[in-house]
Amino acid sequence: MDWKFRQDAPIYSQIIEGFKLSIASGELKPGEKLRSVRELAAWAGVNPNTMQRALSELERDGLVYAQRTSGRFVTEEADAVGRVRRELASERLNEFTAFMNRLGYTGEDIIELIKEGEKPNGNS
Amino acid sequence: MATLECIGLTKRYGSTEALDSVNLTIKPGKITGLLGPNGSGKTTLIKLANGLLTPTSGKVLICGFEPGIETKKIVSYLPERLNIPTWMTVTQLLNYYQDFFPDFDLARAKTMLSGLSIDENMRIKAMSKGTREKVQLIMVMSRRAKLYLLDEPIGGVDPATRDYILNTIIANYDPEASVVISTHLIQDVETVLDDVVFINQGRIVLRSTVDDIREKEGKSVDALFREVFRC
């Protein structure tokens, strides 16, 4: 993942988003071992405290768990992955529909557009 | 116990006041940015912490001690200018640091040097400017100090070197030590900082954390800095 941080939001919350996406999309597999805080921080180019804060919150959300001697792992709970997928999807959907409404498209218009887009010879 | 504490710290040169009654506390485990335009007093503050200057009034304390031999043992300083003797070879320089700094980690230094494929028999004089700066950084970061003072560490370096420097700072993070980075190039270092201190004309103008600024002001520290210090 190439980290490009936006200017208007705290870095730790952007890191959390990034991890959620990786977990939801399967890039990070359930039960996969995460690198150490310091390695992750160096990889992302951020302060280790910031990375620690992000990981702590992911732990609180149940997406990641820590085993004292072995390190941190992605959750193996089947529900958790599905949950975060839905969460991210619905966030993006809300943003999207708000944007489309602004352009004047209704809900049905949107569905039409999507169908057109998915046709084999579909124009984009 | 604060790593660095400034109490009413004032420094005057003749009629110019470089620092005016500065109060500042820096705790262990944090990477703090000392941010301000040129001539704001950043370098003066750092030199005072190093014992290179004496205060006109007020105090500066490192882990409770005034600057002296005991504090120099626990402070690692990277000045803006190249300070390593250029006639030495890298091996001689390693020997020098080992001789005088009890907290110098020779193994760590050698690892970092070989990571950059730097030949230890090479003379500093024969190296390019970028390589010399990296060697100097390696020496400073190989010390297991309690306070790291980095004065404009990424000024005038190419992006690859800049990334190397920031990665080295992150990789050497020690929860019992403090790192103070003084710079006016905020955009590049912002992601590495915990806390920020804005300084202007010898006074502390703002003290906060990177997260707080982004959450409350909705903008990056760099953007806020440009606002605060708009000409």
Place this chain on the structure above:
Amino acid sequence: MLRKLIKHEFKATARLIPLLFLIVLTMSVAVHFALKLYDINDLPVVLELLLALFMLLFGAALGAVFIVCIVVMVMRFKRNLLGDEGYLTMTLPVSLSSLIWAKIIVSVIWIVLAVIVDFIAVFIAYLTNSSIVDAFRDIWDILMRLSGGNAAVFIEGAVELIIVGLFSVVASCLNFYAALSIGHGFARGKMGFSVLFYFVLSTAASITRIVILAALGQSVFSVTASMFLFGAGAGVADAMSEWRIQMATLGGLSLVQAAVFYFLTWINLKKRLNLE
């Protein structure tokens, strides 16, 4: 820590001076053989001129050794404490006194070695040259007579002279160091002020010395006078005590001079240091 500082001080300054020692000693061997040539009559004028020139060069080299020592000493102080290297040196966990003393000790050692090397060089050069050897023998005889043929007296006199010499070398080094330290404290024209203060300090020291010696009814010349007192038939004991007083006075003056210059060096580096 002082030992380590001295070690590094030697490493830093031992890149030019030993080379010069080698050159001078090599030249002395060459001079030795050149002088043998000189003894041959009917030499072509050109060759005689060349030999004369070579002798001149040798004399210059003997002097150059000292000049180089002084230049190295001054440059080293300036560069290591007051230049960019100062950012490292002045943040070492060592006392300011040990930094200064390491430099004094190493500078004095180089100068003493320079004296010894020059002596050896002259010795080698003139080793078998009869006229010069005769001259040395005459000097030796005078010295023996002066000390009343008493080896113990001669040794004591020589040792005292050497000690006074060392004190004055230390004072001279500190003269440079003090001038550099004071000059550095100025925002502009650091070198200019350093040169100025060098002369101010050395003149002040000279004047003070002359005034005090005059007040004590002595002068530098009376040292020589007391040497001839030996030969003029006065008792060796009297002459010897006269000599001791001379040496003690000169030594004491150098010591005070060194102490004042040391204080000036120390206080300026402590309070007025302002690295760029």
